[in-house]
Amino acid sequence: MSRRLLGRLCLLAAAIAASPAMAQNVLIRNATVHTAAAQGTLKNADVLIRDGVIQAVGAGLAAPAGVDVVDAAGKPLTPAFFAGITEIGVEEVSGEQATDDSSVSLGNLQPMRPEFDVTLAYNPASVLVPVARVEGLGFTLLGAGTGASFIAGQGGVIRLDGSADPIGPRALFIRLGGGASGLSGNSRAAQWMLLDQLVAEARGRIPADSPHALLTPAGRATLAKYLAGNGRLVVGVNRAADIRQLLRWADKEKVRIAISGGAEAWKVAPELARARVPVFIDGLAALPSDFDQIGATLENAKRLDAAGVSVGFTQSGDASHNARKIRQHAGNAVANGLPWEQGLAGLTRVPAQALGVDDRLGSIAPGKLADLVLWSGDPLDVINTAEQIWLGGKTMPMRSRQTELRDRYLRDSGALPRAYSR
Amino acid sequence: MRLTLMAGFGLALLCTTVQAATPASRFIQDPYPSTYRPLASGPVLIEHATVLTGTGERLDDADVLVQDGRIAAVGRGLQAPEGATRVDARGKWVTPGIIDVHSHLGVYPSPGARAHQDGNEMTGSVTANVWAEHSVWPQDPGFHTALAGGITTLQVLPGSANLVGGRGVTLKNVSATTYQGMKFPGAPWGLKMACGENPKRVYGGKGVPPMTRMGNVAGYRAAFIDAAEYLKKNAPKDSEPKKKRWWQRDSGEGQDSSGDSGGKRDLKLDTLAGAIHGDILVHIHCYRADEMATMLDLAKEFGFKVAAFHHGVEAYKLADRLAAEGVCGALWADWWGFKMEAFDGIQENIALVDRPANSCAIVHSDSDEGIQRLNQEAAKVIASARRAGMGDITPEHAIRWLTANPAKALGVAAQTGTLEAGKMGDVVIWNRNPFSVYAQAEQVYIDGARVYDRHDRSRQPVSDFLLGQEVSR
Numbered sequence: 001m002s003r004r005l006l007g008r009l010c011l012l013a014a015a016i017a018a019s020p021a022m023a024q025n026v027l028i029r030n031a032t033v034h035t036a037a038a039q040g041t042l043k044n045a046d047v048l049i050r051d052g053v054i055q056a057v058g059a060g061l062a063a064p065a066g067v068d069v070v071d072a073a074g075k076p077l078t079p080a081f082f083a084g085i086t087e088i089g090v091e092e093v094s095g096e097q098a099t100d101d102s103s104v105s106l107g108n109l110q111p112m113r114p115e116f117d118v119t120l121a122y123n124p125a126s127v128l129v130p131v132a133r134v135e136g137l138g139f140t141l142l143g144a145g146t147g148a149s150f151i152a153g154q155g156g157v158i159r160l161d162g163s164a165d166p167i168g169p170r171a172l173f174i175r176l177g178g179g180a181s182g183l184s185g186n187s188r189a190a191q192w193m194l195l196d197q198l199v200a201e202a203r204g205r206i207p208a209d210s211p212h213a214l215l216t217p218a219g220r221a222t223l224a225k226y227l228a229g230n231g232r233l234v235v236g237v238n239r240a241a242d243i244r245q246l247l248r249w250a251d252k253e254k255v256r257i258a259i260s261g262g263a264e265a266w267k268v269a270p271e272l273a274r275a276r277v278p279v280f281i282d283g284l285a286a287l288p289s290d291f292d293q294i295g296a297t298l299e300n301a302k303r304l305d306a307a308g309v310s311v312g313f314t315q316s317g318d319a320s321h322n323a324r325k326i327r328q329h330a331g332n333a334v335a336n337g338l339p340w341e342q343g344l345a346g347l348t349r350v351p352a353q354a355l356g357v358d359d360r361l362g363s364i365a366p367g368k369l370a371d372l373v374l375w376s377g378d379p380l381d382v383i384n385t386a387e388q389i390w391l392g393g394k395t396m397p398m399r400s401r402q403t404e405l406r407d408r409y410l411r412d413s414g415a416l417p418r419a420y421s422r
Numbered sequence: 423m424r425l426t427l428m429a430g431f432g433l434a435l436l437c438t439t440v441q442a443a444t445p446a447s448r449f450i451q452d453p454y455p456s457t458y459r460p461l462a463s464g465p466v467l468i469e470h471a472t473v474l475t476g477t478g479e480r481l482d483d484a485d486v487l488v489q490d491g492r493i494a495a496v497g498r499g500l501q502a503p504e505g506a507t508r509v510d511a512r513g514k515w516v517t518p519g520i521i522d523v524h525s526h527l528g529v530y531p532s533p534g535a536r537a538h539q540d541g542n543e544m545t546g547s548v549t550a551n552v553w554a555e556h557s558v559w560p561q562d563p564g565f566h567t568a569l570a571g572g573i574t575t576l577q578v579l580p581g582s583a584n585l586v587g588g589r590g591v592t593l594k595n596v597s598a599t600t601y602q603g604m605k606f607p608g609a610p611w612g613l614k615m616a617c618g619e620n621p622k623r624v625y626g627g628k629g630v631p632p633m634t635r636m637g638n639v640a641g642y643r644a645a646f647i648d649a650a651e652y653l654k655k656n657a658p659k660d661s662e663p664k665k666k667r668w669w670q671r672d673s674g675e676g677q678d679s680s681g682d683s684g685g686k687r688d689l690k691l692d693t694l695a696g697a698i699h700g701d702i703l704v705h706i707h708c709y710r711a712d713e714m715a716t717m718l719d720l721a722k723e724f725g726f727k728v729a730a731f732h733h734g735v736e737a738y739k740l741a742d743r744l745a746a747e748g749v750c751g752a753l754w755a756d757w758w759g760f761k762m763e764a765f766d767g768i769q770e771n772i773a774l775v776d777r778p779a780n781s782c783a784i785v786h787s788d789s790d791e792g793i794q795r796l797n798q799e800a801a802k803v804i805a806s807a808r809r810a811g812m813g814d815i816t817p818e819h820a821i822r823w824l825t826a827n828p829a830k831a832l833g834v835a836a837q838t839g840t841l842e843a844g845k846m847g848d849v850v851i852w853n854r855n856p857f858s859v860y861a862q863a864e865q866v867y868i869d870g871a872r873v874y875d876r877h878d879r880s881r882q883p884v885s886d887f888l889l890g891q892e893v894s895r
Contacts, residue, residue, distance in 0.1 A: 094759065094761060095761030286791075289534055290533045294533075294888075317791065321759035322756055328802075332795070381801075382798050382801045382859045384805060402768045405768050406769075406810055410811075
């Protein structure tokens with residue numbers, strides 16, 4: 001009874017949050033609208049936003065009363081971009097442990113903790129949020145970093161509008177291959193051995209009170225949820241041979257997976273396409289950074305796409321503080337043969353679909369959240385910048401801690417030290 | 423064979439001449455000399471290109487003539503000498519070869535194996551005695567991916583774990599079996615120093631000095647006090663009045679003044695003394711504005727000059743002082759926040775450092791990924807400056823961040839970094855305006871030789887390491 005009441009209150013609160021008082025009504029006129037959906041690119045098109053949701057997309061839309069009208073002057077309008085798999089809001093300064101909640105290392109207390117949910121540490125007041133947002137990034141997949149186990153734990157999709165909670169299903173992060181073999185007894189072969197055991201525990205084939213159990217009761221329940229098809233396993237893996245094993249395992253266990261990294265995924269492209277596994281690649285990986293990435297090539301995206309694989313982007317470098325660099329990954333993939341529309345899709349529609357939030361995010365179409373960006377030019381080219389971002393129809397301030405610092409030092413120093421200027 | 427010998431002889435002559443003009447102090451004698459020889463090449467006339475000369479000029483529909491390994495002429499309607507290869511560069515852009523002042527290629531090579539961690543001699547906080555070149559693995563595939571991004575010259579530095587990390591070396595980005603075969607003839611060494619978090623973390627964590635920033639500064643000062651004394655005892659003769667005694671021989675054992683020193687050579691102090699003497703250029707990893715100011719005071723205290731601050735995410739806070747003191751800022755376009763001293767990084771840093779008169783802004787990489795696309799890093803700076811209302815930075819200006827300015831910081835501006843007659847034939851042909859994510863280096867020339875061609879597999883070097891691996895290119 002009381003639980004039901006609480007649920008109703010929550011619904012009410014959600015309705016208030018989405019009310020017109022909070023979310024503006026906007027008509028964006030005369031944009032080059034890259035819908036990232038079936039409509040493709042529409043020139044001289046308008047987008048009407050009501051109550052934070054896209055109501056209409058087309059030419060010559062009428063402006064209803066009380067709607068702010070923005071003239072886009074023909075500039076590109078896209079869905080707000082995916083920031084990649086990041087730790088935005090769960091790490092503030094990478095080198096300062098107390099500000100970094102991205103991974104768990106429980107050591108002797110049963111290190112395998114799929115129930116670990118990194119989104120519980122998310123801080124919407126993090127300065128990383130506006131820094132990413134002013135660059136046209138609207139949502140990210142908060143990822144659990146690899147701690148004491150190659151089963152890293154869960155993350156989820158966060159919109160960068162300052163809201164506190166994830167949307168859509170959670171994702172479970174797993175890391176495979178040479179980089180994680182130290183967490184599986186120094187052999188990647190043992191990763192499959194351990195995964196088989198974890199699945200057996202989650203499916204009840206190994207009794208919960210077995211002295212050999214690796215999972216806590218909560219861990220079993222969590223893993224069982226994913227095995228039942230609720231949420232995706234996001235598997236960090238690069239070597240083609242490991243990807244093949246993964247495809248075989250996912251087929252056997254009937255789990256939905258996505259791959260992150262995938263430096264050698266192009267070698268397995270037809271199999272990935274057949275299994276409908278989306279791949280989040282690092283678009284700048286061109287070097288054999290380790291022995292799992294001997295086949296890294298800038299043509300990875302092009303080749304995967306040509307084989308029919310859904311290609312999204314994520315960064316292996318400083319993915320969180322420099323999340324804005326993700327556009328450069330898509331741009332370089334395009335420079336190396338990926339069709340431009342697919343480059344855009346890799347930052348919009350593909351991640352939204354892969355993460356189960358495409359009902360709201362990732363494309364410009366009626367009914368979708370008005371998470372939009374107006375750009376100074378081709379948004380995949382680093383020579384251009386985001387001019388305005390709307391999230392849920394709200395005109396977000398194009399300010400961040402970095403623009404404040406910039407503006408303080410752009411000005412001539414006055415009679416007082418700069419500490420007095422803001 | 424004969425040709426090679428002749429070329430070698432010519433170069434040797436050249437080097438001798440250079441050395442004779444400015445006698446090398448013993449601190450910079452090189453027992454590991456360059457064996458680099460430019461590849462044989464005929465004259466090349468690049469025609470009808472948009473040319474960014476690196477001197478601040480942009481020439482439309484212009485030609486660049488490279489002959490005998492050198493830039494012979496830049497201008498319109500140049501005549502092709504007999505036997506010249508003509509490159510139709512309509513719609514393409516031509517720039518000087520790109521120069522990265524901060525690389526760890528070869529010392530932290532790919533693959534990043536444990537056995538390849540050769541960049542930080544973390545056995546003591548002052549290791550001025552180590553030379554990065556002795557760690558360089560010439561088979562690092564990163565040299566080739568950098569070449570595909572237009573890199574023709576790079577400085578390979580020791581890492582930043584130490585207060586004084588050791589000597590850096592400037593290489594031409596050519597394929598060779600030995601690093602000596604890549605060594606930029608006549609380029610001065612760099613001295614790598616580091617401020618801030620890294621040294622104090624590495625050593626403080628072990629309970630040995632330095633543990634704090636004040637410990638850092640005490641460490642530099644102690645080292646330079648030793649070096650100053652050593653320098654006094656071993657001052658190179660060319661900087662001193664001749665004090666020839668009757669028992670001394672006429673011409674000394676060249677420049678080695680160890681006979682006067684009364685002591686054995688100290689590799690550590692050789693390097694520091696070379697820095698004070700101005701023969702070794704000082705490159706300091708330093709993030710915060712206040713620490714850069716401290717290092718400038720340190721430089722005054724011991725009489726050395728800082729060639730460049732590297733990384734300097736807060737360089738924008740003292741841009742005027744850097745320009746006034748002629749110190750370059752070798753910086754990233756957008757890195758920040760990965761540690762406390764990087765928390766104030768902004769994307770306009772390079773543009774703000776570039777803004778004062780006589781500034782020397784440099785886009786550097788410190789990354790095997792960044793070095794592949796320094797042009798894109800510069801594009802991001804242009805874009806950020808425009809958004810901040812700092813105006814449109816022209817391509818002819820921005821290219822200096824990647825060419826002329828780093829050449830200056832490395833002390834090789836007389837040889838490379840601009841397309842001026844007489845300079846090395848280090849040239850990049852881009853498929854378009856290089857300040858775009860879609861820009862690609864189509865051809866790269868080093869000393870007049872076509873060492874990379876995107877459309878000609880016979881001019882795409884492949885490292886021994888990648889040979890036979892299942893790599894499709």
